[in-house]
Amino acid sequence: MKNITIVGGGLVGSLLAVFLAKRGHKVNLYERRADPRRTNVYAGRSINLVVSHRGWTALKAAGVNEAVERIVVPVRARMTHDRDGKLTRLPYSIDERAIHSVSRGELNKVMLSEAEKFPNVGLHFEHRCTSVNLETGTCTFHNEATGEASAVPADVVFGSDGAPSAVRQEFMKHRFTFSQTYIEHDYKEIAFAPNPDGTPRMDPHCLHIWPRRWFMMMGLANTDGGFTGTLFMPHEGEFSFDRIKDEDDLKRFFEEHFRDAIPMLPDLAEQYFRNPQSNLAIIRCAPWTYKDKVALIGDAAHAIVPFYGEGMNAGYEDCKVLNDLLNQHGDDNWGTVLDAYHKARKPNGDAIADLSLRNFVEMRDLVADPKFILRKKIEGRLQAKHPDKWLPLYSQVKFSDIGYKTAWDEGLRHDRIMEQVLAMPGIEEKWESEEVERKALGLLKLP
Ligand SMILES: Cc1cc2nc3c(=O)[nH]c(=O)nc-3n(C[C@H](O)[C@H](O)[C@H](O)COP(=O)(O)OP(=O)(O)OC[C@H]3O[C@@H](n4cnc5c(N)ncnc54)[C@H](O)[C@@H]3O)c2cc1C
Incomplete structure (x- = not known):
């Protein structure tokens, strides 16, 4: 030994x-x-993470999964918050499988x-x-x-x-x-408090996303009813950490972009100016x-x-x-x-x-895009009807042990196929039709 x-x-x-x-x-x-x-x-850097299927596979192999199961919250969908506070729930998989949030x-x-x-x-x-x-x-x-x-x-x-x-x-x-490549975005932790009785203020079984194209905020549930939020923004430029210099800037920024989150963040300014801004x-x-x-x-x-x-x-x-x-x-x-x-x-x-x-592009931008949502629906239907033929990229990464490289190659093939499917005239109306299904499966057979 x-x-x-x-x-x-x-x-x-x-x-x-x-x-x-x-x-x-x-x-x-x-x-x-x-x-x-x-x-x-x-302190101030206790971001939340999601454990996915392959993480569990390793934890099980090491025999420590039960200890971790006690501290996680299952998360079954993304919940997007638009600027008006309108919520849209997008399940991660057709059978509502969960990833798990953990501090x-x-x-x-x-x-x-x-x-x-x-x-x-x-x-x-x-x-x-x-x-x-x-x-x-x-x-x-x-x-x-x-x-x-x-x-x-x-x-x-x-x-x-x-x-x-x-x-x-x-x-x-x-x-x-x-x-080593830095991206232009940095991040900062922001904790969302639970209700006074300890109940969560948002659906704890969703990953909450405020996608705003050039920046975004997300929140993952904790076992105590609170959420750990993370704000991702460029470090400089029009919408950036650099532009938020004082409490007034911060208040204006949140009122414009994350209005529905404000009641959940009574100590926002204190947290914002205390917590470190970290790079990626x-x-x-x-x-x-x-x-x-x-x-x-x-x-x-x-x-x-x-x-x-x-x-x-x-x-x-x-x-x-x-x-x-x-x-x-x-x-x-x-x-x-x-x-x-x-x-x-x-x-x-x-x-x-x-x-x-x-x-990153998908989270901050596409989850709010109707074409992207339609694609998810078509892929979900294909997966439900032909689980042996179509496993969406997200499911390959999060709900399987398929190697990342294999998943990535297959995902790129799916992109090419779905591009043609989404270009079909009248796709918005006929996405559930046999014709669309045949087209996708036909393209799948091509090398
Ligand atoms: C905002 C954010 C969100 C994330 N979300 C997720 C997620 O949802 N799911 C997911 O799977 N991953 C997520 N990650 C990534 C995840 O945090 C990292 O991949 C993970 O922490 C890597 O673990 P590690 O042990 O390799 O490194 P680390 O967690 O960085 O641990 C390295 C350790 O080494 C110690 N160390 C450093 N230098 C020395 C030294 N010279 N001598 C001795 N000790 C040293 C450090 O103190 C530290 O404890 C996220 C990361 C960020 C920043």
Whole structure:
């Protein structure tokens, strides 16, 4: 059994610790921040995430799904809010399947506690990785509390230290391809309070979206009846964080664009000016592994924009695939396992990065577009009648374990088909007809 160092005790590092501990390895997990179960390290940054099917697949494989099930809220549809407060509900699937909303902070706490249950796991908080020797697997940590430095040898090292990964920084000294692209949008957390009796003020089983073309707000339910909202906006320009300088600007902005949300946000100004404005970047790199010693996993390998709600799910799937490869090749064959891990996951990491950018357009813009809604209806009907032939892209990503790359390729084919279907004369009236169905299925047969 190996001595394994995990750098970063966030969402992915903590699940990885469980997988590796179950296999009998000695796991030491080092986290830069203090223990979130003892201090509120997530204050103002406690965004909500959705766990999708592939995330559950990984949690089940690790045997920790029940602990997570206790802290999630099922979400079955999008609910769009237009400027006049008109609501439109769009189910995620024809059979009302759910994704699950969870607070990032709560999930992290639960997963750390699950990892800590194993006697062969050591959790070390306030230990910031400052360097890694990729050849020997020795990491250096700076103890944030005492200021001391320590060198920790290991057989294998995982960098699950998120988008700004210190482990990945070491890869830069070798033959390594890397790109980091910031999008023009930043985000800010805004919490929606529950009613005084603790009941939710909106349907908790919907992801609420205020799509406004160049910017948007969304809200996901918490188990306490409140919602965690996130405002996504360019950092500069006509509609941007830069334009909101004081309470009057903020009030005007919300009255114009998010009027129906105002009664749910009595402390909006306080929250808005207190909570940090964070940026969003896409990181692509290769290779994710160094010989049989070091591997990147989760956001450290593939940070993506959050608009498909798949960053963590992709990281969870990384852990599951790695575990499957260890089952296949054994626990003493790390060169083969890490090589196979990179080959299996890299194309999927790239695909979900592309898919997530595409979903941004869909969320902020298209969900309010009648053509888009019609397309969803036609696809829903095709799926209901021919589930073996037509699985919409969203369902492939959120409700299946189909690889992101396969889903993306199939989704692009669906786009081409639906473009022709939506161009049929009178489609608005005859979308439920046999003729439309025949056309779509006929096009599906073409190469
Ligand atoms: C607004 C927003 C909404 C999102 N919504 C979703 C969603 O709905 N569904 C979804 O699946 N994903 C979502 N994501 C993405 C998700 O948050 C990330 O993909 C996920 O957190 C990645 O987990 P990770 O463990 O790889 O990285 P992180 O969660 O970033 O954890 C990395 C950890 O490493 C620690 N660390 C960093 N540097 C060091 C160091 N030098 N030494 C030691 N420790 C270090 C950090 O303190 C941190 O605890 C969203 C992201 C954002 C920003």
